[in-house]
Amino acid sequence: MRILLLHGYSAANLGDGLLVEESLRCIYDAFGEDSEISVFASHPETFSHLGVTVLDSGLSRRGYDMKYLRSLFQLRKSFDVLVAVGGGYLRFGTPIEALKTMLIHGPQLVAASFSRVPSIYMPQSIGPLRFGSRRPVQQLLKRCSVVALRDDRSVQEVGSIAPVRRVPDLALISGSTIEPSLDEPLAKAVLSVRDVKGKVPDDVMELSSLLSDYDVYVQSRTGGNDDTRATESLGTHPEIDKTTLLENGPTRVIIAVRLHAALMALRAGHFVIHLAYERKGFGAFDDLGLNEFVHNVNDFDASVVLKQAQALMKDKQARESYAQQIEKSVSHRRSAYSTLVTQMKHAGSSTTRI
Known part of the structure; x- marks a missing residue:
């Protein structure tokens, strides 16, 4: 089966x-290991290790890549199923955000919607849908086969289509299991940050001061998602690398601002402990049963987060309670994955849509 994976960004952002x-x-679980897969990605060179065909969907000063444009106009001829990568890229919260969405992701959403090829949007956070975007986005998504949403706010905003x-x-339902280690953690926290609205939030800086001695971890080093400067603004701290973590x-x-830094850890x-800057973080930790360990990065009590970190480092009972909450969510998450794969198979067996 010929399958196109839409909306890829860059593997240099580890979460993406x-x-x-x-x-x-x-895709392999739903359609078989012999599936012939192509990927649209803004930074295609970062996905060269995947062993699939990757086309450049980014926008440069010279415009769009011609191979990409030809593929967009030949979706029905070239592919049997369209799958959109999970993530949070359909956002219209600010004028700049809306413009980026329309230029980078808009062409793929529109093409998929009108292609008459079964299209499946993997677990997404969609929104905010401002500036008159809600109705057009709804109408486009209505034409898709499956639109999986990973948080309740997105479900409410997109509506009951x-x-x-x-x-x-x-990251919660496929791949590796989520099971905290029984080993006692090192008595030194790890802080992983990013800029939010152009700077590291004040409460994060306060937490940094309270922690004092800690390691840092950089989750993303690409384009507008490079966390290096934000990390350096914390001062001088030992950095641990991806392999070590x-x-x-x-x-x-780990105290992490980026959601997938948190989930990968x-x-x-x-x-x-997750300091969430978007709706997706609250949805993910709710699905894990860890509501008390997610905080609004723009408005949280740094002393509470410090106490949580210290308890997890020093108190075996606190760690056991943490692990038990995750264990309670396992059945639901396994069922969710099985159901999603079944829905993908069903969508792929359909040859036409409205």
Whole structure:
């Protein structure tokens, strides 16, 4: 089966790279390992390791890549199923955000909607839908086969259109299990930050001062999503790398602003506190049963987060309670993945849409 994966960004942002890989896993589970897959990505060179065809969907000063444009106009001829990567890229919260969405992701959404090829949007956060965007986006999504939404605010904003399903983030339902390590964490937290509205939020800076001695971790180093400057603004702290955090390092307590820094750390067996800057974070930690460990990055009590981190580092009972909450969510998350794959198979068996 010929399948196109839409809306890829860059694997240099580890969260976006993860969602592309997990989307591919869903595709293989739904349509078979022999599926012939192509990917649209804004930074195609970062996905060269995947062993699939990757086309440049970015917008440069010279405009769009011609191969990309030809593919957009030949979707029905070239592909049997369209799958949109999970994420949070259909946003119209500010004029700049809306413009980026329309120029980068708008052509793919419109083309998929009118292609008469079964189209499946993997777990998304969609919105805010401002500046008159709500109705056009609704009308386009209505023409899709499946629109999986990963948080309740997105479900409310998009509305009760037929294709919508509430499904947890792909990082929670596919791939690695989420099971905190039984090892006692190092008595030194890890802080992973990003700019929010042009700067590291004040409450995060206060938390940095309260923690005093901690390590840092940089989740993304690409384009407008480079967290290097934000991390440097915290001062001088030892930095741990991806391999140490996610593969062979000791158990840690991680305080992370980017959602997929938080989720990837959870999948690696760490204890995580998330400082959410968008709706997706609250949806994900709600799906994990960890509501008390997610805070609004723009308005939280730094002393409360410090106490939570200290408890997870020092109190075995606190860690056991944390792990038990995650365990309670396992059945629901496994069922969600099975249901999503079944819906993908059903959508792929349909040859035409409205």
